[in-house]
Amino acid sequence: MHYSLLTLARQALRGHRGWQPVWRDAAPRQSYDVIIVGGGGHGLAAAYYLAKEHGIRNVAVVEKGWIGSGNAGRNTTIIRSNYLLPGNEPFYEWSMKLWEGLEQDLNYNVMVSQRGVLNLYHSDAQRDAFARRGNAIRLAGADAELLDAGAVRRMLPLLDFDNARFPIKGGLLQRRGGTARHDAVVWGYARGASDRGIDIIQNCEVTGFRRNGDRIVGVETTRGAIYAGKVGLAVAGSSSRVAALAGLRLPIESHVLQAFVSEAIKPFIPGVVTFGAGHFYISQSDKGGLVFGGDIDGYNSYAQRGNLPTVEDVCGWCYGGFKATPASGWCFAHLLARDEPHPLAAAYRLDRFKTGHLIDEKGQGAQPNLH
Ligand SMILES: Cc1cc2nc3c(=O)[nH]c(=O)nc-3n(C[C@H](O)[C@H](O)[C@H](O)COP(=O)(O)OP(=O)(O)OC[C@H]3O[C@@H](n4cnc5c(N)ncnc54)[C@H](O)[C@@H]3O)c2cc1C
16 A cells, blocks of 8 residues: 555545555465565564565564564664764664655655754763764764854753863764654564565564574474574574573673663754753653763673662663664675675674674764774
8 A cells, every 4th residue: 555645635525434454464485485584673674674685575573572572662663874984874874765756656644854963071081972973973974063052052052061071062063964754664664574575473482493503494483393494593682692592602792781761842952952061861852852872881681671679770871773774674684685794784793793893883972982
């Protein structure tokens, strides 16, 4: 079903009784060319681009809960490409370009809002570091502007500019950055994938792998075995657990990351603002809620719930892969279709943990040394 003003008008005349489900909730078949484990944004985007860019449609996305029940449906929705390092910037900028055309591509309103992402700086040294990052961003063909305190004050007069400890001296602004509605991104990719014949299978947890010698030939699930030519994992914080089922020990750890949303209030923050002297950022959702977040919890966990100590302690920042969703799906589809990494994702190969070539950057605020 194509969404347009005309479709809306037609449905209005019929009392909105003719809308079809946005995607097909499929039952598992015996085998597929490709199975993608994980129905978050990354898994669904990879499935969508596999069909659209590589013509591979005999694909299943297998999700243990409902699609979008993981990180994709509970993040703070920031999209940006304001990174310094060569391995990061081209990848995230490609993601930004995909975001900019996503609604037309998917024919679905994912509420991309380029309201700007502003990283505040609080010292001359931090200004110099931000100037360097801004120059690197611009050299890579993306946008960045270094603002002085006056320019920030005109944008955000309510901030505490003359705080004795952390005075606001200016900011690094990426105007093309902003937010996108996280659930809609999941639904939009699911719709695009489903329209192209891809099976989206919910309530189907992968509990093991089927092998033929060294080769993985399928997955064991709570809804039976499903065979596949290739199996891709897009299970985010469960990656090490699911990979362990296939006998792979991944060099990564999982942590909980928490965020908060207030009740709706009148608009007062036009864009996304990050504090430069600690881990804290804030934005305001279209509904009016203030969205703000913290750093990851300090211990490893697979839990998907918050806790009270963090509520008391948050001065934090969230980071990660929501903004990467389109480019991640694009590059993962390339890897699955062609058996070689896409050049934009080559720097994220697993062997970086072995060689020490980590891309140690969050692309915001103070020097965080996390990756
Ligand atoms: C509080 C918070 C705020 C964040 N804010 C931002 C932000 O502002 N900007 C940004 O860019 N990023 C942000 N992130 C990070 C971002 O949300 C994630 O990196 C991104 O959404 C990951 O997408 P995904 O599709 O890989 O994972 P997910 O959406 O988690 O999808 C993985 C799916 O795999 C499923 N799964 C797991 N195990 C199995 C199994 N055995 N069988 C079948 N299915 C399985 C899960 O149920 C889940 O649905 C934030 C994260 C959090 C938690």
